[in-house]
Structure formats: structure tokens, C-alpha cells
Amino acid sequence: xxxxxxxxxxxxxxxxxxxxxxxxxxxxxxxxxxxxxxxxxxxxxxxxxxxxxxxxxxxxxxxxxxxxxxxxxxxxxxxxxxxxxxxxxxxxxxxxxxxxxxxxxxxxxxxxxxxxxxxxxxxxxxxxxxxxxxxxxxxxxxxxxxxxxxxxxxxxxxxxxxxxxxxxxxxxxxxxxxxxxxxxxxxxxxxxxxxxxxxxxxxxxxxxxxxxxxxxxxxxxxxxxxxxxxxxxxxxxxxxxxxxxxxxxxxxxxxxxxxxxxxxx
Amino acid sequence: xxxxxxxxxxxxxxxxxxxxxxxxxxxxxxxxxxxxxxxxxxxxxxxxxxxxxxxxxxxxxxxxxxxxxxxxxxxxxxxxxxxxxxxxxxxxxxxxxxxxxxxxxxxxxxxxxxxxxxxxxxxxxxxxxxxxxxxxxxxxxxxxxxxxxxxxxxxxxxxxxxxxxxxxxxxxxxxxxxxxxxxxxxxxxxxxxxxxxxxxxxxxxxxxxxxxxxxxxxxxxxxxxxxxxxxxxxxxxxxxxxxxxxxxxxxxxxxxxxxxxxxxx
Amino acid sequence: xxxxxxxxxxxxxxxxxxxxxxxxxxxxxxxxxxxxxxxxxxxxxxxxxxxxxxxxxxxxxxxxxxxxxxxxxxxxxxxxxxxxxxxxxxxxxxxxxxxxxxxxxxxxxxxxxxxxxxxxxxxxxxxxxxxxxxxxxxxxxxxxxxxxxxxxxxxxxxxxxxxxxxxxxxxxxxxxxxxxxxxxxxxxxxxxxxxxxxxxxxxxxxxxxxxxxxxxxxxxxxxxxxxxxxxxxxxxxxxxxxxxxxxxxxxxxxxxxxxxxxxxx
Numbered sequence: 001x002x003x004x005x006x007x008x009x010x011x012x013x014x015x016x017x018x019x020x021x022x023x024x025x026x027x028x029x030x031x032x033x034x035x036x037x038x039x040x041x042x043x044x045x046x047x048x049x050x051x052x053x054x055x056x057x058x059x060x061x062x063x064x065x066x067x068x069x070x071x072x073x074x075x076x077x078x079x080x081x082x083x084x085x086x087x088x089x090x091x092x093x094x095x096x097x098x099x100x101x102x103x104x105x106x107x108x109x110x111x112x113x114x115x116x117x118x119x120x121x122x123x124x125x126x127x128x129x130x131x132x133x134x135x136x137x138x139x140x141x142x143x144x145x146x147x148x149x150x151x152x153x154x155x156x157x158x159x160x161x162x163x164x165x166x167x168x169x170x171x172x173x174x175x176x177x178x179x180x181x182x183x184x185x186x187x188x189x190x191x192x193x194x195x196x197x198x199x200x201x202x203x204x205x206x207x208x209x210x211x212x213x214x215x216x217x218x219x220x221x222x223x224x225x226x227x228x229x230x231x232x233x234x235x236x237x238x239x240x241x242x243x244x245x246x247x248x249x250x251x252x253x254x255x256x257x258x259x260x261x262x263x264x265x
Numbered sequence: 266x267x268x269x270x271x272x273x274x275x276x277x278x279x280x281x282x283x284x285x286x287x288x289x290x291x292x293x294x295x296x297x298x299x300x301x302x303x304x305x306x307x308x309x310x311x312x313x314x315x316x317x318x319x320x321x322x323x324x325x326x327x328x329x330x331x332x333x334x335x336x337x338x339x340x341x342x343x344x345x346x347x348x349x350x351x352x353x354x355x356x357x358x359x360x361x362x363x364x365x366x367x368x369x370x371x372x373x374x375x376x377x378x379x380x381x382x383x384x385x386x387x388x389x390x391x392x393x394x395x396x397x398x399x400x401x402x403x404x405x406x407x408x409x410x411x412x413x414x415x416x417x418x419x420x421x422x423x424x425x426x427x428x429x430x431x432x433x434x435x436x437x438x439x440x441x442x443x444x445x446x447x448x449x450x451x452x453x454x455x456x457x458x459x460x461x462x463x464x465x466x467x468x469x470x471x472x473x474x475x476x477x478x479x480x481x482x483x484x485x486x487x488x489x490x491x492x493x494x495x496x497x498x499x500x501x502x503x504x505x506x507x508x509x510x511x512x513x514x515x516x517x518x519x520x521x522x523x524x525x526x527x528x529x530x
Numbered sequence: 531x532x533x534x535x536x537x538x539x540x541x542x543x544x545x546x547x548x549x550x551x552x553x554x555x556x557x558x559x560x561x562x563x564x565x566x567x568x569x570x571x572x573x574x575x576x577x578x579x580x581x582x583x584x585x586x587x588x589x590x591x592x593x594x595x596x597x598x599x600x601x602x603x604x605x606x607x608x609x610x611x612x613x614x615x616x617x618x619x620x621x622x623x624x625x626x627x628x629x630x631x632x633x634x635x636x637x638x639x640x641x642x643x644x645x646x647x648x649x650x651x652x653x654x655x656x657x658x659x660x661x662x663x664x665x666x667x668x669x670x671x672x673x674x675x676x677x678x679x680x681x682x683x684x685x686x687x688x689x690x691x692x693x694x695x696x697x698x699x700x701x702x703x704x705x706x707x708x709x710x711x712x713x714x715x716x717x718x719x720x721x722x723x724x725x726x727x728x729x730x731x732x733x734x735x736x737x738x739x740x741x742x743x744x745x746x747x748x749x750x751x752x753x754x755x756x757x758x759x760x761x762x763x764x765x766x767x768x769x770x771x772x773x774x775x776x777x778x779x780x781x782x783x784x785x786x787x788x789x790x791x792x793x794x795x
Contacts, residue, residue: 023308024289024292024308024310024554025292025293025296025308026293027554027555027596028293028555028556028558028559028721028722029293031555031721031722032720032721032768032769032772035718035719035720035721035768036719036767036768036769041721042625042628043553043554043555043595043596044596044597044625044629045554045596045597045598046596046597046598046599046631048597048599048631049597049629049630049631049632052629052630052631053628053629065308066292066308066309066310066311067309067310067311067313067314068310068311068335069311069313070598095307095309098307098318099309099314099317099318100314100317101311101313101314101317102314188300189300189301189515190297190300191293191296191297191300191306192293192296235512235516237301237508237511237512237513237515237516238297238300238301238511238512238515239297239301239507239508239509239510239511239512239515240508240509240512242297242508242511242769243508243767243769243770243772243773244769244770245769246767246768246769246772247765247767247768247769247770248767250719250767250768250769251765251767288573289554289557289573289575290557290558290561290573291558292558293558294558330573331557331573331574331575331576332574332575332576332578332579333575333576333600334576334578360572360574363572363582363583363586364574364579364582364583365579365582366576366578366579366582367579453565454565454566454780455562455565456558456561456562456565456571457558457561500777500781502566502773502776502777502778502780502781503562503565503566503776503777503780504562504566504772504773504774504775504776504777504780505773505774505777507562507773507776508773
């Protein structure tokens with residue numbers, strides 16, 4: 001088993017600084033989720049300071065959910081500083097494929113920066129893959145097999161680890177692949193569940209050099225927290241789920257993690 | 266009775282894409298409210314992509330709560346694309362009258378775009394009406410009668426449906442008028458209750474061509490959700506109300522809606 | 531004892547308008563906290579309107595948590611209008627010291643504007659003090675004594691009231707000093723607890739001319755609300771704490787305040 005509890009303990013002890021350049025919808029939830037986990041979130045967007053902030057962080061998370069031109073510039077400046085300082089970068093390509101601007105921006109970030117991990121859903125990841133893989137992915141019915149193929153293609157194409165998350169999550173560097181079978185349907189009824197996952201993955205990568213392992217551990221931990229939270233109340237709705245989920249990130253018990261987690265290689 | 270439950274079911278089934286260009290205070294709550302309702306929210310602000318996004322949406326919601334010049338430009342670009350594609354536009358003129366910039370921007374949007382529905386409070390709507398109506402509205406004591414007169418004036422002046430919401434809500438195209446008597450005082454103790462209502466109205470209009478009916482149904486449904494949420498706990502405060510309200514948007518029962526809803530024509 | 535309950539009652543009655551130019555992470559929580567308290571929050575950022583809005587507000591709160599150049603310009607325009615109109619200004623120097631840009635911006639705002647109150651943590655306040663005090667503060671072990679010395683130095687240096695908040699809060703104009711011993715550890719596990727405190731302090735200053743007293747009362751009230759909220763549930767986590775805390779700002783009983791509050795001069 002991956003050292004999920006050990007990595008979570010290190011995050012709680014060391015409280016790694018996670019620099020987020022993220023979308024305006026999820027900033028609050030992302031910051032609260034990282035605090036609940038035990039990490040130290042910081043948000044900084046100004047071209048005047050992002051390089052300074054990224055250089056002293058333990059991970060940089062860039063999320064293209066509500067892009068504007070100044071934010072793209074800030075991401076490039078922060079990313080180059082992070083690369084120079086050896087700080088890992090997590091890219092969340094929110095909505096890649098939804099508009100040409102998002103797809104092009106995601107590809108530009110992948111071209112100009114050395115990205116440690118891409119975390120997105122099937123559609124977003126497929127839009128960053130080679131054309132033939134993308135087509136096959138859309139046509140095929142064998143979803144998990146396809147997800148793995150798309151994720152591997154993207155990982156190899158961009159020389160990065162790819163985490164394609166959905167009902168089954170696939171984490172791969174193109175050679176080693178983990179799948180995770182955790183999570184709860186209510187995650188899709190709140191905004192920012194994917195965005196916060198990218199940030200949480202950043203915190204795990206900040207404390208563990210093996211990126212595929214760290215990402216798989218983060219995604220398993222996060223899915224267990226969602227499962228645990230969803231059972232804390234009868235007739236759980238999305239409003240209360242948010243609160244129970246933040247609580248679970250904070251105080252989920254190691255034995256619950258061991259019992260519920262489902263990561264396979 | 267208006268087909269409130271039927272429209273809500275269609276939203277849950279079809280999950281219409283609602284493009285929001287809204288203020289930074291309420292983005293998260295708006296996205297969560299639309300998800301809870303069953304719609305698909307997307308926020309996009311960049312001049313480079315708003316036309317693409319608005320064109321493929323089922324409704325565009327523009328909210329002037331925290332305007333800046335780039336955001337106004339994005340609203341105009343998105344709005345023109347929406348008009349061209351036949352996508353309905355909902356305008357929430359937050360704070361119209363509070364500063365000249367807000368009033369002028371609201372009027373500019375109404376002049377340059379074909380707006381389907383304006384949703385605001387009495388003061389905001391009055392600031393978009395003809396001068397003589399506005400004055401009378403401020404002086405008079407007959408509040409509901411005045412609200413209806415102001416709403417009708419604004420609807421006819423800008424050739425749009427107007428929803429003036431408050432203790433009694435008035436929805437009118439200048440000829441057909443509905444009033445709604447639902448809602449709860451706690452709505453005024455949380456931020457974004459009005460902004461989310463505008464977005465929810467967008468979701469109802471996205472699935473029903475009769476704009477006055479769709480808006481009245483949305484406003485009635487929303488008010489019932491607030492009433493229901495407010496009774497879920499003793500000593501309900503605004504913190505817990507938010508969560509119960511999101512839950513109610515998600516799982517309010519059809520029979521509760523039928524029992525509590527109060528819409529009159 | 532300071533007139534804590536009296537000031538809170540005046541806020542609930544008069545509902546002072548608090549203009550916030552704050553960071554994108556905490557806008558929603560800040561607005562909800564001010565509504566729960568009984569104040570009227572407004573957020574406005576556009577250079578075209580901030581002077582108008584600040585002039586008609588009862589307090590202006592500027593927070594440098596997610597600076598960009600247009601926001602700094604807006605803060606200067608709003609601040610100059612506030613100074614001209616006699617509207618008090620609260621500065622929250624989030625992250626001063628974390629990057630040169632933040633430190634320089636905080637100092638620029640203090641130089642160009644007449645700031646009524648600075649509210650920050652020890653590190654932020656120390657970065658606005660004279661060099662010799664800062665050094666001593668970092669080296670010393672006598673934390674509270676140091677905090678008081680740093681706060682006094684900053685108050686005298688910038689001719690303002692300084693509130694340095696932490697385990698013990700110090701509020702001083704350089705001559706009169708209050709300390710507050712309220713609050714709860716969960717405040718550090720959610721984002722925006724400090725930012726909302728700055729805004730709440732603005733509401734108290736809006737209704738009471740004695741700034742040191744108003745700030746000490748606000749900080750004591752806020753700490754009691756946190757303590758009260760933290761005990762409302764077994765196994766309180768940060769998710770639920772947020773909701774209970776907003777509720778406490780709304781309905782905390784006067785007798786609970788009197789019993790728990792710990793302010794000393």
C-alpha cells in the first residue's frame with residue numbers, strides 16, 4: 001500500500017506552502033481545503049510578485065478555470081520561477097476543449113513550462129492528447145481502458161505525470177499506472193471538488209518526490225474523505241456535504257483511510 | 266398553477282449550461298446553487314473566450330456587482346454573441362443607483378444588448394425606470410402598487426421582462442404580471458441570495474420559452490426553498506441557512522413546492 | 531468594561547455601509563460575516579466608482595491579500611476619497627513581508643493615505659515597523675511584550691492605531707494599549723478569519739469615534755464569537771466551524787459576551 005497516512009502526517013507536521021493561481025469561483029474552497037488538510041495555502045496573482053512567491057513555495061498550482069490575459073502572464077512568470085527553483089507545478093486545465101482559448105492556453109503552459117502533474121477530467125485530458133487518441137476516446141465504449149490510454153498518451157506527449165479523474169481515477173507517467181476507486185457522487189454536485197483535488201495533490205507532491213505515488217495517494221485520500229463525509233448525515237445534500245468534507249480532510253482517522261482506500265497498480 | 270415542478274424536473278434532466286459573468290463575491294455560491302438545482306454553471310470572463318462560451322450556453326447571466334472595465338467589455342462581447350445565437354440574457358443590475366458608473370453600465374448593457382430579463386430589488390429597478398416613475402416610487406407609501414408600476418415601466422422602456430424582487434416579487438413584461446409571495450427574511454442576511462436567484466431564473470428560462478412564466482416559476486421555487494430551509498433547525502442563523510438552502514435547491518420535494526408556493530397573476 | 535454590547539447593538543440598528551476592497555479568497559466570507567453582524571457590506575473595485583462608493587460609506591476596508599496593479603490604484607483612489615470625506619480606513623496588510631511587492635504596497639498605502647487602523651498578525655505588523663524593532667521582535671522570546679512594543683512602534687511611526695492579533699491581541703495608538711485574550715485555535719484552520727476581523731473592526735469604528743476602544747471591543751467580540759461557535763458541536767471541524775461562527779456573529783447573546791470577554795488595558 002502507498003504511504004497515504006504517512007504523507008498526510010508529514011503535511012500536517014511541515015505545513016507546506018502551496019501557491020495557488022486559481023479561478024475566482026474556487027479560491028475560498030481551495031484555501032479552506034488546504035488549511036483543513038494541514039497545508040499552508042497562499043494565493044498571489046500579481047505579475048509583480050508571483051515569481052517571488054512561487055520560488056519560496058513547496059508547490060505551485062495553476063488552474064485555468066477563469067482565465068484572463070494578466071492571469072496567464074502571471075502563471076508563466078510564476079511557472080518559470082518555480083521551474084528554476086525546483087518547485088513542482090500542478091496544472092488543472094479546467095474546461096480545456098470548451099473554448100479554443102482554454103485549450104490553447106493549457107497547451108501553451110505545457111509547452112513553456114515543465115509541468116510536474118496534470119490533473120483533469122476525461123474530457124479535459126483528452127483535449128491535451130494526440131488527435132488519434134482523442135478521437136478513439138470519444139468513440140469507444142470501454143471507458144476505463146480508454147481513460148488509461150488517453151492519460152498515458154498525455155503523460156508521454158508532455159513528459160509529465162497525468163491524473164485523469166472520474167469514477168475510476170487513473171494516475172500515470174506513461175509507464176507506471178495506478179488506478180483509484182474512491183470518491184462519492186456528491187463531489188459532482190459542488191463546485192471546486194476537482195480544483196481542490198489538484199491543490200491537495202500539490203500538497204502531497206510537495207512532501208514526496210515520487211510524483212506518481214504522491215498523486216495516487218492524494219487522490220485516494222481525497223476520495224475516502226468524500227466517502228466518509230457523505231455518510232455523516234441522513235439525506236445529505238450538497239450544502240452540508242461541503243462542510244462535512246472539509247471536516248473529513250481535517251480529522252479523517254488513519255484507520256478509516258486504511259479500511260476504505262482502494263488504490264491499485 | 267405554473268409548471269414549477271415540471272420545469273425543475275427538466276432542469277435536472279437536461280442540465281442546461283448557464284454562463285455566468287458575475288461578481289467576485291458570489292461566484293462560489295452561484296456555482297454551488299446552480300449545481301444544487303441540477304444546472305451546469307460555467308464562469309468565463311476573458312474577452313478571448315466569452316463569445317465562444319456564451320454561444321454554446323443555454324442562458325447568459327450578467328451581474329454588475331463588482332464591475333471593472335475588462336469585465337464590462339467581456340459582458341458586451343458575450344451578450345452580442347448570445348443575442349446572435351438566440352441565447353437568453355439575464356441582467357442583474359447590482360447596485361444600480363449606488364454609483365453613477367453602475368447606473369450607466371446597466372443602462373449601456375440594456376441599450377447595446379437585447380436583454381431577456383432584468384432581476385433586481387426595488388431600488389435597482391427604479392434606477393432603470395423613467396424619471397417620473399422613479400420619483401413617485403421613492404415618495405409613495407403604497408409599496409407593492411408602486412413596485413408593479415416601476416417594474417412595468419422598466420419592462421416597457423427596455424422591451425424586456427422585469428422581475429422586481431422583495432417581500433412581494435413582481436414579474437412582468439408590461440402586460441402580463443405575476444406576483445410571488447414566497448421567501449424568508451434570512452435571505453437578506455446572506456450575500457448572493459439575489460445574485461443566485463438571477464442565475465436560477467436563467468436556468469428556468471433556459472428550459473421554457475415563456476419568459477414571464479419561467480421567471481415567476483423560478484422565483485416561486487426559490488422562495489419556497491428558502492422557507493423550507495429556514496425551518497430545518499432551531500435557532501437558524503445565516504451560517505447554517507446557507508447550507509440548508511443549497512440542500513433545499515437540491516432535494517426540495519414536489520409536494521412541498523405545491524403546498525407552499527404562492528404565485529398569483 | 532468597554533461598551534461591546536452597546537456598539538454591537540448600534541451596528542445592528544444603523545447597519546453601517548462598509549466598503550471593502552479585499553482579496554478574492556475572502557470576499558464571500560467577509561460579506562457574509564458583515565451581514566451576520568448587522569452591517570451592510572459592499573464590494574467595489576473599479577477605478578470608475580471606488581471614490582463615489584468610499585465617500586458614502588461609514589468605513590473603508592482595504593486588504594492586500596491578492597493585489598494587482600488596478601486594485602492598488604483603486605485602493606488609492608478610494609482611500610483619498612475616504613480621507614476627504616472623513617471616512618475611517620482600515621488596512622489589512624495581508625502577507626506584508628512575504629514578497630517585496632506586498633511590503634512596498636502596504637508602506638505606499640500608509641504613506642499616501644491617512645489610515646485609521648492597521649490590523650495584522652505579528653509578522654505583518656513587524657514588517658511595517660522600524661528596522662531595529664523588527665529585529666528585536668524576531669530575536670526575542672518574550673512574545674507578548676514584543677508584540678506590544680512592535681505594535682506601539684508601528685502606531686507611532688505611521689500615526690495610526692495598530693491592532694496586532696494572535697494568541698494575545700494588542701491594540702494601541704502608541705499611548706493607550708488594550709490586550710484581548712479571546713479567540714479559538716480553529717480560527718487558524720479557516721481562511722479569512724483575520725480578513726473578516728479587519729472588516730468587523732471597521733464596522734465598530736464606523737459607530738464609535740474612539741478608535742482604540744472600538745477596535746478592542748470589536749476584537750473581543752469577535753474572539754468570543756469564535757469561542758462560542760467552537761463549542762456548538764462535538765468534534766468540531768473547520769467546515770462546521772465556519773457556519774457556527776457566522777451564526778454566532780448573528781445571534782451571540784449579550785450575557786455570553788459579558789461572561790466570556792477578556793479585554794484589559
